[in-house]
Amino acid sequence: MASTKGRRLVSDDLMIRCIEVTSAPAGARVACAWQLSDAAAQAIERAGGEATAGWSLGNAIRLADALASLEGFHLRRDDISRAPGVVDEIRSATAIDEATLAQTLAGLRDCVLRRS
Numbered sequence: 001m002a003s004t005k006g007r008r009l010v011s012d013d014l015m016i017r018c019i020e021v022t023s024a025p026a027g028a029r030v031a032c033a034w035q036l037s038d039a040a041a042q043a044i045e046r047a048g049g050e051a052t053a054g055w056s057l058g059n060a061i062r063l064a065d066a067l068a069s070l071e072g073f074h075l076r077r078d079d080i081s082r083a084p085g086v087v088d089e090i091r092s093a094t095a096i097d098e099a100t101l102a103q104t105l106a107g108l109r110d111c112v113l114r115r116s
Contacts, residue, residue, distance in 0.1 A: 016076065024045050024047060027044040027045070028041040028042065029041075031044050043057030043058045043060075044057075044058075044061060046058040047061035047062050047065075052093065054094060059090050059093060059094060062086055063087065063090040065086075066083040066084075066086035066087045066090070067083070067087065067105055067108075069082075070084070070087070071109065087101070
């Protein structure tokens with residue numbers, strides 16, 4: 001609970017919800033400030049929503065975030081429990097198979113370990 005001298009200002013749940021609601025638009029603004037393409041900024045902003053049919057940058061961002069959460073690079077423990085559902089949702093929207101996903105994850109894991 002965020003508080004000041006014994007007074008509660010904002011509950012933890014409300015603080016987390018505020019972060020969730022503002023992180024995608026904030027990420028899009030950062031992308032613009034870094035002079036990334038408009039398409040990249042829009043995909044970052046849309047990545048906070050539901051999966052769209054087919055491949056998109058937004059789906060790739062959501063999938064990468066879910067996989068990172070499953071591999072221990074999560075913001076909150078809730079991200080870990082939500083990640084399998086997000087992965088399934090993206091797999092369904094993109095028709096990516098389990099073997100390809102596992103191979104991609106193994107390659108990313110290997111890349112990260114080599115950089116450590």
